[in-house]
Amino acid sequence: MLAHFLFYMYNKSAPKINVKIHMMVILQKLEVNIIKPKEEQTVKSTVKDSVFCHLFHDKRYLLQLYQALHPEDTKAIEDSLTNITIDNVLMNGQFNDLGFRVDDRLMILAEAQSTWSPNIIIRAQLYLMESYQKYFSEIGADLYGSRKIKLPRPELYVIFVGKRTDHPSEISLAKEFFDGKEYAIDARAKIIYGSVTPHADGQEDIIGQYIAFTKVYDAQRQLHGKTRTAIEETIRICREENILKDYLQECEKEVTTIMSFLFDKETIYRNHDNAIRGEVRDETKEEAARKMLSKGKLSVEEIAEYLDLPVNEVQKLETEILQKV
16 A cells, blocks of 8 residues: 555655654655545544644735734735745754744744644744745855945734633743843744634634634534544534635535544554564663654643653653753
8 A cells, every 4th residue: 555655655755753743744745545444434523723724824824923923914915935945854853833934024924733832933943934934045144245235125924823821822932931131132922813804894803713623623622522523513614704715615525624634643554563663672761752842743741642751751851851952
């Protein structure tokens, strides 16, 4: 089968890194139906992030996102936007949810998060620096020359779909990690919990609709578990309630494929049990946890559950890694 072939080739050619993360990324990129999931098979918990990426990689909806963030810019068109999402599929490099440039004026990076972590601002800073580096290479900028180069203004956003509780409207690197004192670097990201610019008729903007989609999915998951029924009901309800209606009508098959194809750890264990467990045997659980933490795509709790480690031990490893950044 194609999935087994990819898994075999991946282990032959790539360094021993987090197989679980990379296999799911590779399979998502294929966007093909290899296996039709059975009703009892479960869906990967980060499915909402995957839909986020698919939704906003379409320039029609990306433009709507930009217009929600900058309603004052009435001249922007789809051709004004350039996708700069960092997408390292088969390497040890980092990758983010969404990045785009508006002409050469703005560089906007956005992350969708369901679990709160102050470390997102560190990742956002790293994503931004890599995005700038690629931009400089693209325009042939001479950073050692005397002429000042043109630098797109950066904007960082976190679209948070979990429970807000007492989370802030902005997260700052200096405030979170340096007690608010000024040092050589700082970065700030705006936290978005709902519509930024609702329509005149009261309808949610594209950001609010995406967040509403995640809430519907959470409710259906509570009713039906992480099953295909939860996916089908989520799509049906959202279409009826005019939540991402056009997107779901046009891309229902793709969305269903994305949400059905990314199985959770039970399915991955079942399909690739020996290989995955072999990876963990070849390295200590601590080493595996370090690699997963360095990717930044799984929460501490998810890593602890996956590797059967106490949460506090994974938290200690996370602290050690951050101290070395």
